[in-house]
Amino acid sequence: MAGQQPSTREAQGAGSRWAGAAGYLIGPAFLLIALLILALPGAAIPIQQTPAVDRASISIAPRRTPLGDPPVAVVNGMAHRCNDCHGIFESRENSQADLRQHTDIKLEHGLNNNCYNCHDRKDREKLALHDGSTTTFTHSEMLCAQCHGRMYRDWSRGAHGKTMGAWDPANPGFHRLTCVQCHNPHAPMFDPIEPLPAPHTLRMGDPGHGHHAEIQKKRNPLLQWSEPGGHE
Numbered sequence: 022m023a024g025q026q027p028s029t030r031e032a033q034g035a036g037s038r039w040a041g042a043a044g045y046l047i048g049p050a051f052l053l054i055a056l057l058i059l060a061l062p063g064a065a066i067p068i069q070q071t072p073a074v075d076r077a078s079i080s081i082a083p084r085r086t087p088l089g090d091p092p093v094a095v096v097n098g099m100a101h102r103c104n105d106c107h108g109i110f111e112s113r114e115n116s117q118a119d120l121r122q123h124t125d126i127k128l129e130h131g132l133n134n135n136c137y138n139c140h141d142r143k144d145r146e147k148l149a150l151h152d153g154s155t156t157t158f159t160h161s162e163m164l165c166a167q168c169h170g171r172m173y174r175d176w177s178r179g180a181h182g183k184t185m186g187a188w189d190p191a192n193p194g195f196h197r198l199t200c201v202q203c204h205n206p207h208a209p210m211f212d213p214i215e216p217l218p219a220p221h222t223l224r225m226g227d228p229g230h231g232h233h234a235e236i237q238k239k240r241n242p243l244l245q246w247s248e249p250g251g252h253e
Contacts, residue, residue: 072218079217081185087201090157091146096122103145129208139164139206165200176200 093100106122120126128134141147147155148164156163166173175181179188182203186194200206 074217083183083198083202085202085205087161087199087206088158090159092158094123107145126207129210130206133168161201161206162199165206169200 088094091102093102095101096106128136133139137149139148141149141155144155146158148158148161149155150164151167162173162176172181176197179197182200183198185196185198186192189195204211
């Protein structure tokens, strides 16, 4: 009858025929895509020479070796404990201004301009705390914490300084460097440090020149390989 809608069975049969035809097209479609990929020009990946880095620059050893307990100083080529000398003579009040020994020490620690601010007057093999008590040289971080509380907090939690061996303090290999293993307590500011070469990937190239200078604005350094001439 004219204008009669196809039956459900006829509609299902037509759909099956189209599905079967589409299945035959999947293989040729993938083959066409593969041919297109092979026809595209290859990207020349820049291979940059790895810069030489001084092994000392990547050493994990502490920056300095502080005095231990008992502290020993070399004076006139001979090693002495602090009290060997300070036990037989009385130092002047402003010891920094009147140094006769330890003249190699340059006190550049902010407003801290007196040796007695840190060193105990009676026992030179101990460090003086603000409450009148003392601490040992191997626990000098307790002295530093009195003025540098924020840094001490960060250090004690692993956010400042250098933790080695393991992150878990309960691990036997855990070891955290103390303040004076990195900083000179008399002049704690570091000298200028030359940065190590930046890391390179095979596809990033030099991010500051050529085509990449514009493509970098897109925040995807790999996009340069999809741009015309970006691989040249």
